[in-house]
Amino acid sequence: MAVSTDGAFERDTDYITDRIVDDPNADWPVEPGRYRLAAAAACPWANRTTIVRRLLGLEDAISLAFAGPTHDERSWQFDLDPGGVDPVLGIERIQDAYLKRFPDYPKGITVPAIVDIPSGVVVTNDFAQITLDFSTEWTAHHRAGAPELYPDHLRDEIDEVAESIYHDVNNGVYRTGFSSRQGAYDEAYQVLFDRLDWLEERLTAQRYLVGDTITEADVRLFTTLVRFDAVYHNHFKCNRNKISEMPALWGYLRDLFQTPGFGDTVNFEQAKEHYYVVHKPINPTQVIPLGPDLRGLASPHGREALGGRPFGDGTPPGPPREREAFGHLSDGRP
Amino acid sequence: MAVSTDGAFERDTDYITDRIVDDPNADWPVEPGRYRLAAAAACPWANRTTIVRRLLGLEDAISLAFAGPTHDERSWQFDLDPGGVDPVLGIERIQDAYLKRFPDYPKGITVPAIVDIPSGVVVTNDFAQITLDFSTEWTAHHRAGAPELYPDHLRDEIDEVAESIYHDVNNGVYRTGFSSRQGAYDEAYQVLFDRLDWLEERLTAQRYLVGDTITEADVRLFTTLVRFDAVYHNHFKCNRNKISEMPALWGYLRDLFQTPGFGDTVNFEQAKEHYYVVHKPINPTQVIPLGPDLRGLASPHGREALGGRPFGDGTPPGPPREREAFGHLSDGRP
Numbered sequence: 001m002a003v004s005t006d007g008a009f010e011r012d013t014d015y016i017t018d019r020i021v022d023d024p025n026a027d028w029p030v031e032p033g034r035y036r037l038a039a040a041a042a043c044p045w046a047n048r049t050t051i052v053r054r055l056l057g058l059e060d061a062i063s064l065a066f067a068g069p070t071h072d073e074r075s076w077q078f079d080l081d082p083g084g085v086d087p088v089l090g091i092e093r094i095q096d097a098y099l100k101r102f103p104d105y106p107k108g109i110t111v112p113a114i115v116d117i118p119s120g121v122v123v124t125n126d127f128a129q130i131t132l133d134f135s136t137e138w139t140a141h142h143r144a145g146a147p148e149l150y151p152d153h154l155r156d157e158i159d160e161v162a163e164s165i166y167h168d169v170n171n172g173v174y175r176t177g178f179s180s181r182q183g184a185y186d187e188a189y190q191v192l193f194d195r196l197d198w199l200e201e202r203l204t205a206q207r208y209l210v211g212d213t214i215t216e217a218d219v220r221l222f223t224t225l226v227r228f229d230a231v232y233h234n235h236f237k238c239n240r241n242k243i244s245e246m247p248a249l250w251g252y253l254r255d256l257f258q259t260p261g262f263g264d265t266v267n268f269e270q271a272k273e274h275y276y277v278v279h280k281p282i283n284p285t286q287v288i289p290l291g292p293d294l295r296g297l298a299s300p301h302g303r304e305a306l307g308g309r310p311f312g313d314g315t316p317p318g319p320p321r322e323r324e325a326f327g328h329l330s331d332g333r334p
Numbered sequence: 335m336a337v338s339t340d341g342a343f344e345r346d347t348d349y350i351t352d353r354i355v356d357d358p359n360a361d362w363p364v365e366p367g368r369y370r371l372a373a374a375a376a377c378p379w380a381n382r383t384t385i386v387r388r389l390l391g392l393e394d395a396i397s398l399a400f401a402g403p404t405h406d407e408r409s410w411q412f413d414l415d416p417g418g419v420d421p422v423l424g425i426e427r428i429q430d431a432y433l434k435r436f437p438d439y440p441k442g443i444t445v446p447a448i449v450d451i452p453s454g455v456v457v458t459n460d461f462a463q464i465t466l467d468f469s470t471e472w473t474a475h476h477r478a479g480a481p482e483l484y485p486d487h488l489r490d491e492i493d494e495v496a497e498s499i500y501h502d503v504n505n506g507v508y509r510t511g512f513s514s515r516q517g518a519y520d521e522a523y524q525v526l527f528d529r530l531d532w533l534e535e536r537l538t539a540q541r542y543l544v545g546d547t548i549t550e551a552d553v554r555l556f557t558t559l560v561r562f563d564a565v566y567h568n569h570f571k572c573n574r575n576k577i578s579e580m581p582a583l584w585g586y587l588r589d590l591f592q593t594p595g596f597g598d599t600v601n602f603e604q605a606k607e608h609y610y611v612v613h614k615p616i617n618p619t620q621v622i623p624l625g626p627d628l629r630g631l632a633s634p635h636g637r638e639a640l641g642g643r644p645f646g647d648g649t650p651p652g653p654p655r656e657r658e659a660f661g662h663l664s665d666g667r668p
Contacts, residue, residue, distance in 0.1 A: 180619045186668040189624050193666075234568045239625030240666035242576075284618060285514045290523050291573035332527075332574035334520040 007181025009188070011171055012108050015126040016101075020114065022137045028116070028123050032061035032141050035123065037130075038086075038094045038113045040067040040076050041267035041326060042274030044170065044223040045127045046112040051219050052131040054261040054317050057143020062134075065089060067111060069270035070277045075109035089115055097122045128166075131216060145315030149216045157210045158217045165217070168195035170224045177236025177282065185237065193240045196249065203248040207255070207308030214259070214310050222262055225253045229292055230268050231275045235283065244296060254301035260316040267326040268294060293332035341515025342522070345505055346442050349460040350435075354448065356471045362450070362457050366395035366475050369457065372420075372428045372447045374401040374410050375601035375660060376608030378504065378557040379461045380446040385553050386465040388595040388651050391477020396468075399423060401445060403604035404611045409443035423449055431456045462500075465550060479649035483550045491544045492551045499551070502529035504558045511570025511616065519571065527574045530583065538582040541589070541642030548593070548644050556596055559587045563626055564602050565609045569617065578630060588635035594650040601660040602628060627666035 020028040020035060037053065039046035053062060065086045067076035077093045078086040085092055095109040101121035113125040124130060135150040150158060172192040179185035199221070202209070209217040224232075229242040244250045257263035276288040310316070320326075354362040354369060371387065373380035387396060399420045401410035411427045412420040419426055429443040435455035447459040458464060469484040484492060506526040513519035533555070536543070543551040558566075563576045578584045591597035610622040644650070654660075 179621060182621050185621045186624060190668050234571065234573055237568065237621065237623040237625075239568055239623045240627050241625065281618060284615060287513060287516055287519045287571065289571040289573045290520060291571075291575065293574050334524050 006184065007179055008184035009175045009178035011174065014107055015110075016122060016124050017126045017129065018124045019126075019129060019133055020123060020137060021133070022140070030137055030140070033063075034117055036063050036065050036086075036088055036115045036117050038065045038067065038076070038089075038097070038111050038115055040069065040111050040274070041265070041270045042069040043111050044227055045110070047223040047265060048127065048131050048219050049112040049134070050265045051222070051261055052134045052149060052216070054265060054320065055149065055214075055219075056134055056138070056146045057317060058134060058138055058141060059321060061138065061141040062114075063088060063117075065094075065115070067094060069274040076111050088117060089120060091120070094122075096120075098125075131219065135216065143317065145311070147214060147311040147314040149214065149219065151211075151215070154211050154215060158215050161209055161217045162220050164195060165199075165221050165224075168192055169199075170220060173224060173228070173232040173236050173238055176238050177232065189238065189240070192238060196243075196246065200246045200248045203252045205306070207252075207303050207306040208310075212308040213312040214256075218256060222253070222256045225249065226257060226263075226266050226297075227271055230294060231271055233292075234289060235275050235279070242292075251301045251303050254297055254299060255303040257297045258301070259310055260319070263297070264320045264326060268328065268330060290330075290334055291332040294329040295331055297329055340518065341513055342518035343509045343512035345508065348441055349444075350456060350458050351460045351463065352458045353460075353463060353467055354457060354471060355467070356474070364471055364474070367397075368451055370397045370399050370420075370422055370449045370451050372399045372401065372410070372423075372431070372445050372449055374403065374445050374604070374608070375599070376403040376604045377445050378561055379444070381557040381599060382461065382465050382553055383446040383468070384599045385556070385595055386468045386483060386550070388599060388654060389483065389548075389553075390468055390472070390480045391651060392468060392472055392475060393655060395472065395475040396448075397422060397451075399428075399449070401428060403608040410445050422451060423454060425454070428456075430454075432459075465553065469550065477651065479645070481548060481645040481648040483548065483553065485545075485549070488545050488549060492549050495543055495551045496554050498529060499533075499555050499558075502526055503533075504554060507558060507562070507566040507570050507572055510572050511566065523572065523574070526572060530577075530580065534580045534582045537586045539640070541586075541637050541640040542644075546642040547646040548590075552590060556587070556590045559583065560591060560597075560600055560631075561605055564628060565605055567626075568623060569609050569613070576626075585635045585637050588631055588633060589637040591631045592635070593644055594653070597631070598654045598660060602662065602664060624664075624668055625666040628663040629665055631663055 018028055020030055022030045037049055039050050053059060066080055068079040071077050074093055075095050078084060081087060089097060091097060094111060094113055097115045097120055098105045098109050110125050112127050112130055114123045116123050132150055168191050172188060175188035176185060176192055179188055208214055209221060225243055229244055232238045233242050243253055272288050276283050277286050280286055352362055354364055356364045371383055373384050387393060400414055402413040405411050408427055409429050412418060415421060425431060428445060428447055431449045431454055432439045432443050444459050446461050446464055448457045450457050466484055502525050506522060509522035510519060510526055513522055542548055543555060559577055563578055566572045567576050577587055606622050610617050611620050614620055
């Protein structure tokens with residue numbers, strides 16, 4: 001991440017773009033048990049991968065390393081694990097796997113990242129490609145009943161919607177919150193809420209973003225929407241209104257939250273702790289707000305009336321593994 | 335203001351407690367035209383005095399000096415006036431009137447403050463007493479139809495309710511927002527929302543806080559409530575919910591906001607600018623949020639159904655003087 005000299009936030013998007021593909025002769029071939037996904041429950045970009053992994057039933061094929069919510073300038077650390085060490089990779093911080101591959105790695109140490117377990121090196125941190133490859137390259141290891149999140153005939157539309165959502169919403173909340181100049185903030189805020197208004201209209205008449213089933217586009221919007229009222233509304237000054245004040249988006253968010261594979265991957269405590277503690281430059285006291293009351297996420301959403309088949313011809317995933325089971329809804333009290 | 339060593343906010347309440355009284359032999363006798371009220375539209379404590387002055391029709395008896403929303407460590411300044419000088423007092427900052435009276439004045443330079451125009455010295459900044467004296471000492475100069483805001487038979491109840499509101503709500507939002515330690519924040523937040531829950535219940539069945547007419551207690555609650563969603567919810571981390579999410583308090587707030595003498599004294603732009611710019615230690619970028627959409631304050635509240643007589647046997651005040659006319663409701667767009 002970086003802030004440009006004119007006070008606008010600009011994300012460093014220079015990722016490691018290696019891919020794990022369904023080709024035994026590739027540098028990184030699909031191979032169950034070989035790779036470990038490093039994620040953090042706090043992070044919306046990592047949350048995409050934990051959702052898709054669960055929806056597709058890739059838990060046994062790709063194991064999961066969970067970093068804790070806070071960290072210093074050395075980036076995400078495995079301080080939730082006994083001894084502060086990931087039990088499979090044997091490292092304290094995800095940067096260790098980056099530096100093992102590139103000793104002078106000059107860019108952001110980010111999650112999600114996929115690590116090659118035998119060599120201990122990072123293969124990729126290209127978050128936008130990781131979930132697409134889960135859908136398209138790992139098909140041989142999908143569970144029975146896995147949904148098609150990136151079906152051929154909808155890819156153009158998914159890509160187009162996802163691009164707008166990336167710029168205006170996923171990254172838009174960061175552009176809004178990390179602006180250090182009023183004009184840059186005003187511009188990012190306007191772009192963000194214009195896009196939310198556009199989404200509100202689109203989702204008034206249809207249950208999901210593209211087609212009549214859950215797709216990659218919904219996963220991408222969800223991870224920002226679910227953190228919006230809990231974090232971005234306050235911390236990033238995205239405060240024209242809460243998502244709970246936009247009827248279609250609020251119904252859509254609750255619908256997805258209550259769908260197996262979505263809400264059960266979300267940990268609000270860790271998300272709040274991450275943003276409010278790590279972003280000391282915009283929250284110098286590092287005090288974490290107790291609110292909001294999040295229980296409304298469990299309330300009836302009525303979106304079934306719009307039709308749609310959440311998993312298409314597939315089925316919902318089973319319950320989450322114990323360690324990944326989240327979704328607690330605070331009432332906003334200490 | 336001060337922050338104690340354990341990270342809790344403690345307000346300096348050591349005010350200048352002189353009073354202006356209805357006694358020609360007093361040090362400071364009631365005398366129309368002699369005193370100037372120094373206020374700032376941003377400040378909730380000063381807003382009490384501008385509301386009561388308008389409700390009672392004291393505009394001609396007590397003139398008004400309006401400080402701008404932002405200031406440095408020298409406190410409130412008259413930078414909205416031509417040349418940055420109050421045209422009556424001839425000073426740039428309210429501190430000039432404090433220092434004229436006490437050259438080594440060691441305490442907070444606050445508004446509201448009342449200045450004796452002939453001598454140019456501050457008489458009092460005891461905000462809690464100022465509005466009560468407007469009601470009880472300046473009666474000879476009230477307008478025809480002025481309401482009784484502090485009637486004899488309700489004083490005990492008004493005092494009791496106001497004391498709880500002061501500690502838990504008026505000052506409670508500051509205690510919440512200025513906590514630099516999680517435990518102090520948690521405690522203040524809980525006290526605040528417990529009191530808001532108590533008020534929500536009290537105001538579900540009755541239109542006003544005490545009796546069936548507007549009293550001093552309502553004025554005191556209003557100035558914090560009206561700034562809550564616009565400022566405190568985000569800036570002070572008072573984010574269990576917005577006031578607009580508490581049906582009785584939201585109806586009560588809209589009812590008062592739409593009552594002549596209340597909403598027309600409120601300037602949201604100045605309030606937001608004040609908090610977000612002056613409190614640099616908790617908002618280092620000094621970026622001012624564009625939200626929230628405040629237009630709901632003008633929506634029908636339905637509180638008439640609870641009965642009550644807003645002004646008792648009196649009447650509403652006429653329209654505000656031009657310079658004091660505020661109440662613009664932003665839609666949260668740039």
